[in-house]
Amino acid sequence: MKTKLHERSLVLLKPDAVQRGLIGEIISRFEKKGLKITAMRMVWPTNEMAKRHYDQPESAMMTLGNRTLESFAKEGKKHWTDDPMAIARQIQEWLVGYLSAGPIVAMVIEGAHAIAHVRKIRGGVNPLNADMGTITADLTIDSYFIADESQRAVRNLVHASGNVEEAENEIKIWFGEKDIFDYDLAIEKILYSKDWEAK
Numbered sequence: 001m002k003t004k005l006h007e008r009s010l011v012l013l014k015p016d017a018v019q020r021g022l023i024g025e026i027i028s029r030f031e032k033k034g035l036k037i038t039a040m041r042m043v044w045p046t047n048e049m050a051k052r053h054y055d056q057p058e059s060a061m062m063t064l065g066n067r068t069l070e071s072f073a074k075e076g077k078k079h080w081t082d083d084p085m086a087i088a089r090q091i092q093e094w095l096v097g098y099l100s101a102g103p104i105v106a107m108v109i110e111g112a113h114a115i116a117h118v119r120k121i122r123g124g125v126n127p128l129n130a131d132m133g134t135i136t137a138d139l140t141i142d143s144y145f146i147a148d149e150s151q152r153a154v155r156n157l158v159h160a161s162g163n164v165e166e167a168e169n170e171i172k173i174w175f176g177e178k179d180i181f182d183y184d185l186a187i188e189k190i191l192y193s194k195d196w197e198a199k
Contacts, residue, residue, distance in 0.1 A: 012159040015102035039108035061088035098153035
């Protein structure tokens with residue numbers, strides 16, 4: 001059962017989530033919300049797959065670099081460079097190394113407003129500033145500052161698509177359309193259907 005507001009989101013449980021035995025804990029948070037997993041697989045990404053996943057247009061790279069500079073300035077810290085594109089390229093290189101470091105769990109999660117709900121459950125990408133009750137706040141203690149000092153990507157357990165277009169592009173990297181199942185969950189009648197109400 002779908003509404004006009006149904007969306008798909010790509011979710012990746014990154015190598016640190018797998019290595020720390022958090023797969024079940026993380027998946028249960030999405031399922032408890034009422035979101036549906038329509039595709040799932042475990043894969044050890046190659047560098048090429050990780051590069052495809054993190055391939056961004058120049059405008060997105062500039063946003064990433066500027067956001068990093070703003071984050072450092074807000075904390076009164078100086079970054080090693082003021083060049084947002086150099087920062088973004090370095091982060092992208094670290095992210096590729098991080099994602100291809102070990103097995104991951106890739107999933108397509110579906111539901112009404114799925115992208116917003118998944119990102120709220122995941123929390124902010126910087127665990128230090130993530131809201132309590134989210135995956136990144138509750139399950140990891142890393143931060144941009146620790147990661148930058150260690151010259152690596154921040155270990156934040158979960159990737160979640162940022163918008164519908166991004167989700168569509170990312171899903172194609174990890175799944176074929178035949179890998180994504182269209183089925184109903186019993187809970188969907190309770191969540192979405194007027195028929196469930198008293199007559």
